[in-house]
Amino acid sequence: MGGLITAVALAAALAAGPLDGRTVVLDPGHNGGYSDRINREVHVGGGMYKACNTTGTSTNSGYPESRLNFTVAREAARILRERGARVVLTRRSNTGVGPCITRRAAIANREGADAAVSIHADGGPAGGRGFHVIRPTLIEGLTDDIYAPSRRLGRVMRSEFQAVTGLPRSTYAGGDGLVARPDLGGLRLADVPAIFVEMANMRNATDAARVKSPRFRKRLGRGIADGVTRFLSG
Ligand code: ZN
Numbered sequence: 011m012g013g014l015i016t017a018v019a020l021a022a023a024l025a026a027g028p029l030d031g032r033t034v035v036l037d038p039g040h041n042g043g044y045s046d047r048i049n050r051e052v053h054v055g056g057g058m059y060k061a062c063n064t065t066g067t068s069t070n071s072g073y074p075e076s077r078l079n080f081t082v083a084r085e086a087a088r089i090l091r092e093r094g095a096r097v098v099l100t101r102r103s104n105t106g107v108g109p110c111i112t113r114r115a116a117i118a119n120r121e122g123a124d125a126a127v128s129i130h131a132d133g134g135p136a137g138g139r140g141f142h143v144i145r146p147t148l149i150e151g152l153t154d155d156i157y158a159p160s161r162r163l164g165r166v167m168r169s170e171f172q173a174v175t176g177l178p179r180s181t182y183a184g185g186d187g188l189v190a191r192p193d194l195g196g197l198r199l200a201d202v203p204a205i206f207v208e209m210a211n212m213r214n215a216t217d218a219a220r221v222k223s224p225r226f227r228k229r230l231g232r233g234i235a236d237g238v239t240r241f242l243s244g
Contacts, residue, residue, distance in 0.1 A: 016169075020240055028243040029095035032125075035118040036097060036234075037196065038083035039130040039206075040066035040076040042104035052112045054195030055152045062110035067133025069218040078221055079129045080104040082209065085231025086129070086238070093239055098123070115199035125163055125238050126204040128196050131221065134211040138182030141175070143168045144206040146197035147190045159203035164188050166244065167205060167237035174233035177210060177220070203241075207234060 041048060041063055048063040066075035080101070087097040098121050100114040109117075118126035132142075145164035146153040153160070168187045172179065179187030191197070197204050209230050210217035220226045 016240075020236065020243075027094045028239060029090060029093040032094070032242050033096045033098070033121050033123050034090050034238055035100065035121055035123040035126040035202075036083045036087055037100040037114045037118070037126065037128040038076070038079040038104075039128055040064060040079060041101070041107040042074075042076050042080070043106045045107045048107050048110075052110050052195070054112065055198040056149065058193070058198070060111065060195050062112075063107070067131065067212050069212045069222065070215075071218070073212070073218070073222055075131050075133070075212060077104055078131055078209075078212070078227065081227050082230045082234065083129050085228050086234040089232055089235035090238060093235075111195040112199060115196050115204075118204065119199075119201045123202040124242055126200055126202050127167070127234060127238060128204070128206040129234065130206055130208050131210050131212045132183070132208040133213050134180075134182050136213050136215070138180065138211055139214050139217055140178040140180040141171060141187065141210055142180040142183040142185065142208050143171070143188050144191050144194065144197070144208065145188060146194070146200070146204065147192040149192060149198065152198050153200070156200055156203055160197070160200075160205055162244075163203045163241045164205045166241045167207060167234070170237035170240050171207065171233040174236055175229055177217070180208070180211070182211070183208070
């Protein structure tokens with residue numbers, strides 16, 4: 011019943027063009043290329059330093075996370091723009107390196123994003139399946155301003171992403187598909203509602219076969235777009 015009500019409400023919201031005037035920043039995680047420059051340390055708030063960026067994971071057959079993230083981000087952006095949103099991506103191509111994680115957060119803050127979603131896939135244990143959403147923990151002076159709306163964004167994303175993709179909630183990450191973490195620079199530095207989506211476990215054979223399908227990648231994009239849409243329509 012809850013699912014039906016949700017679907018009806020979402021359909022009504024879509025017909026009304028719910029995202030007019032809203033801004034969404036999508037961050038396709040990592041970089042298509044590699045340079046030593048991505049290893050330099052950047053300050054992610056509260057005295058913590060992290061690498062500017064990392065290379066990300068891949069399937070065992072070599073399909074890289076950075077390309078998956080970029081493809082899904084573009085599909086999600088296309089759908090969100092159709093619904094009236096202004097969408098900004100933190101990188102424009104899947105070649106080269108950059109920007110650093112600090113800059114990606116700054117883009118979302120500068121654009122005054124109503125929602126910021128960093129799009130990733132995990133390199134977890136081979137026996138573990140599924141997706142999880144990461145929200146910020148409460149850190150005084152860093153995430154206290156965005157803690158509550160980010161938690162709501164995370165919850166809404168978890169249910170919409172699962173409904174659209176049919177992927178299970180992570181069997182290995184804990185948290186019933188919604189994990190709070192204190193250490194991600196993109197969440198520590200965000201001044202707007204922000205989450206990460208770890209769409210699947212690329213090191214698991216079943217998940218890897220799904221994400222290598224172009225049709226399924228479109229579905230991943232729609233899952234993210236629907237999560238953002240329902241968050242901004244609620
Ligand atoms: Zn990643």
